[in-house]
Amino acid sequence: MKTYQKFLLLTAISLATACAQDVDPTEPISAVNYFVPKLSPTLQVAGFPQPERNMISVEGVDLGKKLFFDPNLSANGKVSCASCHNPELAFTDGVSLAEHGVSGEKLHRTAPAIFNLAWQTEGLFWDGGAHDLESLNFGPLTHPDEMGADLDEIITYLEHDPAYKKQFNVVFPEEQIESAQVSRAISQYVRTLISQDSKYDRWQRKEESLTDLEIKGYQLYQKNCSSCHQEGLFTDRSFHNNGLDKTYLNPLELEGLYQGRFRITSNPQDMGAYKTPTLRNIALTAPYMHDGRFQTLEEVLDHYQNGIQLNESLASQLTNGIAINQQEREALLAFLATLTDSLFIHNHHPKSN
Template identity: 75%
Template sequence: MKTFSKLFLFTGFILAWACSPEEDPIELAPEIHYYIPKISHTLQVAGFPQPERNITSEEGVALGKKLFFDPNLSSNGKVSCATCHSPELAFTDGINLADHGVSGKKLHRSAPAIFNLAWQSDGLFWDGGAHDLESLNFGPLTHSDEMDANLDEVVTYLENDNEYKQQFGLIFSEGRIESAQVTRAISQYLRTLISQDSKYDRWKGKEEGFTELELNGYQLYQKNCSSCHREGLFTDRSFHNNGLDSEYPNPPELEGLYQGRYRITSNPEDMGAYKTPTLRNIYLTAPYMHDGRFETLDEVLDHYQNGIQVNESLASQLTSGISLSQNEREALIAFLGSLTDSIFIKQHHHLTN
C-alpha cells in the first residue's frame, strides 16, 4: 500500500492563557510552528498524530471519501454523511436541529464541524460519548433518525459493487468486506480534513497583516475567550457548562440526551457540560451551541453578556458575564472572521462536485 504522499500543514499546538489588556498580543505571540505530516506506515510524524491502528493511507482516504458521500449506505439510499456535514459549510449543515435523516424526525443536537479531528483523541460527540472516530462513525451510520443503515445490508451492497470490492481488497487484509472496515476508511478520510490556512494563520506566519479592527478583536479574544477556545485548534477539547439553562435536562422529557457530559460520566459537575466547539470557520458554522439555539454571533455574545443562567454545575468564571461595547463586539467579530479558511472550503467543495 502506498504511503499518503500529499503534504498537509497545521498549527498543531495550543498557546498559553490570555494576555492582559495592557500587553501587546503581537509581540507576545510565540513563533508559529508548522508541521508537515509525511504519513508513513512505520513512522508517526510529530504534528499529525497517527492512531496505533488504522494507519492513514492514500487508498484508504480515497475509499473513505467515497463512502462519506455515498447515500446508498443509508436505508433509503438518500442520506450520506455529507448530508449533515457539507464542505461548503465547513462540514456542518446550517440547521439547528436537522430533520433530513431517514426518519424525517428532528435530531436532538446540531451537526458539529468535523475538521481537525486528528487532534481530537478522545471525547467525540457533543457529550464525549465516542472515544475515537472509528467508534463515532457507527452512531450516525446506524441511528434510526440519521442514516438508519443495516450493517449486513451495507456489506452486501459493497460486496456487489466491483469498484468498492477492489478498493476494500487493496486496503484491508481480512479477505472480505466487514462493517468495521467502512468506519475505518471513513475515519482515514476525516483525519485529512485539516483547516489551517485562514487569514489568522497567515498573520501568525507573518505572511499577511491584520487590520486595526482585527488586532483589537484578537486582544479581546485573548482576554475573554481563549481560556476555552485556545489558540491553534481554538478549542480546549474539553467540556463546559456555559449557563445555557438553569436546569437540566432541558427539555425535561429528553433525560439522558440533554444532560451533557453527565450522560457519560455520571459526575454531577458535568451536568449540562458540552464539548467546546472550535472557533475556526465560525462564520460558516451557524447556528451555534449543541442545539443550535443561537442563529448569529451577536446572539452568542448576548448570551455571554447578559443571558447566562446560573445552575449548580456552571463554571464559576462565567457567572459575571462578558461585557463588551458595540465597538468591541465589532472588533471581536472581525477577528473571528479571520479564522475562515476559504482555501480549505474551496478545496473540499471543488473536489466533491
C-alpha cells in the first residue's frame, strides 16, 4: 500500500473512531485538537480553506457529525440533514424533488452533493445564494418544507441533553449554546467530507491503471467537458446556463427561484445559470441538474448532444452542443465511472464507524 494511502486510511480510521465514541457526561474531555486534513495532489487545490473563526477540530467534527445525523433538530423529530444528504449516495438523496421534509411538500430543487465544499468559495446552493457553510445551514434547518426547525427549540433541546451540553462546552466554551454554534459545528463536519481517492485519483498518483476505454473517455472529457468541469475538483465552481430551457418562469410566490443565478445578481447574463456540479461520484448522484429532470447519465448526454435550448444567456461553450458517437459515449461513461470514490462512501457511512 502506498504511503499516501496508508495515511488516508489511518486518518479515516482515527476520525471514524473519534466520531463513533459515545460521550460520557461524567468523564472530562481535553481541550480541542485542531487538525488540517491530508489532501491528495489530484484535487489540484491550494491548501485547505477554513474561516479563522471556525477552525476544524476532532471534537468539533465529532459534534457536527452527531448534529448532522440527528432528526431531533427538525420540527417533527424525523428529518435530519442526512435525510437529504445520504452518505451512500455521495450525500445526495436519489430523488428529483424531495418530499421527505417535515411538511411533505415537494421542494423546487434537487439536493446537491455536499462533499469538497471547503473550496466552494464562489457561493453555495444551486444559485450561489449562501456565502459560506456557516450561513447556508440555517436555510435547510429553518425552511418550513425541509427541517422546519425553531432555533430556540433546538437550543432548549441541546441545553437539556447532558452529552450535547458537554460537547458544546468543549468546542465552544461560551456558557450557553447558541444557534450559530450549531451551524459552526455542522460546518466543521461538512468541511471534512473530502472525496479524493477514486480510481482516477489512484491512476493520477500512479497507483493503478486505467483501461484503454477509460483513457479514451478521459481524453473525450478533456475535449468536451473540462472547460466547466475542471480537472481536480471537476467543477469550475462557477455558474452557467447549460441550455435546459428557452425561457424562465418567475411566479411571484417563488421570488425568482426558476431564474437561477440571476435571482441573486440581477445580471442578465446569469439568467438560468446554475452552479456547475462536480463530476466526482457522478455515478451515485442521480438524478441530474438543479431540478433533477434527467434520471440517467445517458439522458444528460442526450441533452448535450441534441437538447440544448438556445437562449440569450446560454454558455458560449454549448452553442453547438457536444458531438460524440456511440462508441465515444461509452468511453466517456466509462471514464466518469472512475470518479466514484468507494473509500469516501465507506468511511462516511454511519454503520462503518
